[in-house]
Amino acid sequence: MEHDKLKSRPPYPFETIGVAMAFSSTRLEDVLAESKILAETFNARLLLIHIGERTVVKENTLNDILKRLGVNHLVIQIIWQQGNPVKTLLNICKQHLVDLLVLRAKRREKGLSYYLGSVVRGLSRAAKCSLLLLTEPQVSGTSFKKIVVNGVQNPKTIPTIQTVNYFATQMGAREIIVVTESDQQGVAMAMAYDSTANQTTLVKERLSSQEAKQLHELVCLCGPCEINVSEEIVTGRPGYAIRQYAEQANADLLVINSPDAKYGLIDRIFTHDMEYILENLPCNLLIVHSRVY
Secondary structure (H helix, E strand, C coil), rough: CCCHHHHCCCCCCEEEEEECCCCCCCCCHHHHHHHHHHHHHHCCEEEEEECCCCCCHHHHHHHHHHHHHHCCCCHHHEEEEEHHHHHHHHHHHHHCCCCCCECCCCCCCCCCHHHCCCHHHHHHHHHCEEEECCCCCCCCCCCEEEEEEEEEECCCCCHHHHHHHHHHHHHCEEEEEEEEEEEHHHHHHHHHCCCCCCHHHHHHHHHHHHHHCCCCCCHHHCCCCCEEEEEEECCCCCCCCHHHHHHHHCCCEEEECCCCCCCCHHHHHCHHHHHHHCCCCCCCEEEECCCCC
């Protein structure tokens, strides 16, 4: 099958960019404008996808938006399908070898929508392509100047950082910060009953030194980058710590690996590292799916 090619396809370059269209959103034009800019920047094919009923009103609305944005119908493909939003989007992305799927995402989800999940949450756990979640899309395009990327020790991280280098170079970013999270509080708690304060401090210092070395080696393995790249270690619970860091650093984009496994309801009740980020997005989020793993 055609989508079997996805299994060995690297996460970049972005040759096909899809955008999920929600006509109920007041930011549809902004999302389409952002997608147009991305497609032009990466010289990618643009796929417009709507999961829902195809009506004359929706078609007229879309045509009006595309006309205002100066989008040529000959260089895009529009897909109208009905069905389960997550499953249908996943199938379309596989069939059309989508490399990047663009969606509008709320910065905060609370109550019932948090526990039962949403289209964004479902896609973030199962998509076989990278996802770009835009929190505040703009007709003029988002400025991705400062990018924070999770430098977790994982086989997926090198392809993720390389994808960030590619994205940052094309989008004119000024700074990439590779961040690793150190749960030193957990180490201190584990040693609390059998160790002195000095011993605990010494272990934490050695841990920080080792983590800094591992992070630097990881960044070096990713190859050269035209953008200024710095390295940071933050202390705290995985997911929560980097979310806080990205928010405090006023990052324009946070980049993380795709999950290693599908999440279930239990992962949303007992918060998983990605859930800390999805429940309260600090900024735009890029989830890189390294399909080679």
